[in-house]
Amino acid sequence: MARPVKGKAELAARFGFLTLGIAALGMGDLFFSCSGMGMDPVLVFYSGVAAVLRIRLGSATLLISVLLLTVLLFLCRSRIGIGTAAVSLGLGPLVNLYLEFFSFSPSGWPGKILSALLAVLFYGLGMALYLHADLGEGPIDILLLFLLEKTSLPLPLFKVFFDAFFLAAGWLLGGAVGIGTIMAVLLSGPAIGMFQKGIERLSPLSKWQKEASR
Secondary structure: OOOOOOOHHHHHHHHHHHHHHHHHHHHHHHHHHHHOOOOOHHHHHHHHHHHHHOOOHHHHHHHHHHHHHHHHHHHOHHHOOHHHHHHHHHHHHHHHHHHHHHOOOOOHHHHHHHHHHHHHHHHHHHHHHHHHHOOOOOHHHHHHHHHHOOOOOOHHHHHHHHHHHHHHHHHHOOOOOOHHHHHHHHHHHHHHHHHHHHHHHHOHHHHHHHHHHO
16 A cells, blocks of 8 residues: 655655656566567456457556446446556556557567566666655555455465466457567566666655654
């Protein structure tokens, strides 16, 4: 749950981290889409919906996010914050914008693997930035936490089942599955952790929080 915001400088910093996080997540989606080697499990589902409805990836992301946000308003309103709305409404259109102006088709396996690796890194950076903003989790993350509370499973194990559901559903709908999907499953967690450590060291929010706790 998001911490209370104190002061204009802190609010501006948090919105800055949130904005940069969404921008980086959009770049991750772009590199996954252009790699042609699959996507992370949730994006596989989004791409499957896009294939069925014959809409763009960003449009499918926006559609599912808005539907999920609407459901979450009834299930667990207290978890929803400004960041939740920003991710739900901003990421999809941004992905469409990226795909419109920066789409590319890497040639050969090295270029495809590099694109998938960059996707994982941008995803890790984006998640670390928007989580550091602490203005509310994205709708998918809220859904995960809400469902986790209904079980007795530890988070790592439940996350496996959660991702497997989206991966299977997306694959059945015709979503993009490949080596990039495996890379995302294995490397996304370490990438998020790596960037979180760097951001914690450099962020003014971390300094202000330490000073406030003294």
